[in-house]
Amino acid sequence: MSWGVDNLPYGVFSRPGQSPRVGVRYGDRVLDLAPALHDEVFDAPSLNPFMARGRTAWHDTRTLIRNKLTGDLAVTERHLVPLEQVRLHMPFEVADYVDFYCSIDHASNIGQIFRPGTEPLQPNWRHLPVGYHGRSGTVVVSGTPVRRPHGQLGRGAFGPCAKLDIEAELGFVVGVPTELGSPAGAFEDHVFGVTLVNDWSARDIQAWEYVPLGPFLAKSFATSISLWITPLEALPRVPGPAQDPAPADYLRRRGDWGLDISLEVLLNGEVVSRPPYASMYWTPDQMLAHMTVNGASLRTGDLFASGTISGPSRGERGSLIELTWNGTDPLKLASGETRSFLEDGDTVTIRATAGALTLGEVSGTVV
């Protein structure tokens, strides 16, 4: 089954009248970890205390859970709660949120759309994973309605965003912090797991505000993440793509951190894009090395996302601005409707798989 013992993602759930606590998804049930493992670290409303324990604890806990689920299930059975009996919550407390820009196809497309007639990739793009800080206080969990933002849409123009968009991304969740002044060590020593991210974007607000200090209100109204955090250990890894020029020494890859994850973007239930994570230029270990090379410290709960995942072909683009080329070539939906950007009531769901493994989904409806 797709939520079997090779998956075992972590989330936070509650039963009626009980406070939220940490669980692991197994099939259509949640394993209530605090009593099942006799460990109070899971009797908490977020994954942060457990994530702070580090790689050995993550591995040992995973082994313990697998043993429980493959051993005498009669003993474990009473700690498995059907999903329909629980409410699911934000799985971790976000410390800092950084968003990168790691897809060469996305960066090229956006460059052509925002700065037509110029070289689409900026001079720095192949030398470093471009990134910026987002608003961590407005990272919300899948299912949270997304309110269309108001803002300045250009000189003298104010109103509701008319170019509301999505960005299909993968996010990486930090467990083990670092001291200020010391770059991070090995990727797998710090990063606990991954989540799907929808970085909702107001393109008209963005185009007017983003020079020279980057996107601000165009992104800060909501960023959605999935309910279940997939442990890094569960993910199959592949070599990253070729890079030209060779990256600076601190960005040199010290392991295979390419990820062969297939995403699907659904608009009102219809698949409109299939972004391939394997096409990303910068790998997640390079993002982490870059983010901390200046001595910036990590905290438990830091989230860094890949930026929009877009492949080379049209059907692989991870945002509407690319799929419809800034609205000039609207999507034709099976219903007969067309879409340039999101309309009120639209539901966007991003789901992903890595081979037989599901990463679940992140979903939100525009209100």
Add this chain to the structure above:
Amino acid sequence: MSWGVDNLPYGVFSRPGQSPRVGVRYGDRVLDLAPALHDEVFDAPSLNPFMARGRTAWHDTRTLIRNKLTGDLAVTERHLVPLEQVRLHMPFEVADYVDFYCSIDHASNIGQIFRPGTEPLQPNWRHLPVGYHGRSGTVVVSGTPVRRPHGQLGRGAFGPCAKLDIEAELGFVVGVPTELGSPAGAFEDHVFGVTLVNDWSARDIQAWEYVPLGPFLAKSFATSISLWITPLEALPRVPGPAQDPAPADYLRRRGDWGLDISLEVLLNGEVVSRPPYASMYWTPDQMLAHMTVNGASLRTGDLFASGTISGPSRGERGSLIELTWNGTDPLKLASGETRSFLEDGDTVTIRATAGALTLGEVSGTVV
């Protein structure tokens, strides 16, 4: 005295062997609030729980403290601890950190330096307070050493930053949160107080990385704030400057939130600049209105800063890149030395006053 009953800023202190708790500075002593006011909200290692209580509580507490200090001091005396007996700590937990760009003189100077031969102010600058998110996990308290960051300084160039700079700013600390989707209400209902900010900046890293998503590693290695948070209520207010064009309705001023604060920037003890806060174009109530107009929520502990404070004359510029015009016109110090940017061992202190009121200082040494 400059730390008298008209000031009474809040901080976090500890005595040897005791855990950090909230106090108020009075002269050269700290009033230990938890026992003095019989209120456990102050028996916490940060101001956040008290700041969350809101405006009426802030006002009533201030009144209570003033009464204690102007009444029978013999009773209060035992809760006043000499500063030399305490250690001072980070005064609050930073939720999100936003940095604005509100000085028209600073934005004009930077535009001329980074983009010579073009119009220095971007088309959006007079229409909205430009801002971006910084890294909240690396906001540190005055006195914390600042390690010179390493990073990419240009194409194929990696090493220690050669253009390490400061930015003299004023920061605003949010006490009362908002719900996602609802713009903030009145400024004084949300903002608890102010702090001095030094937004350390690596100009060579910044110039290479900042297009198109804004500053990232050039700023994220450290941002220093002062030890004492001055309550908003203590600050004298003046009308803001004239604005042309008239701002959008949501940015229309609903009170006088100009602040007549005089800053001084000291390099190794010598005053090198006197930035006047009164010259800022965008006022703090406009920053707050802008930051939340898209429905982005506030959290207790959010920090938003003004951006570099620079006045129109050379001696009023709040960063070295402006004072030395990107190193082309070095500062001549009284010691006979010159400075284009910071050298190892340099100490920068920013201090400020508002009339008879001191806002203390923020200080850091480059290591």
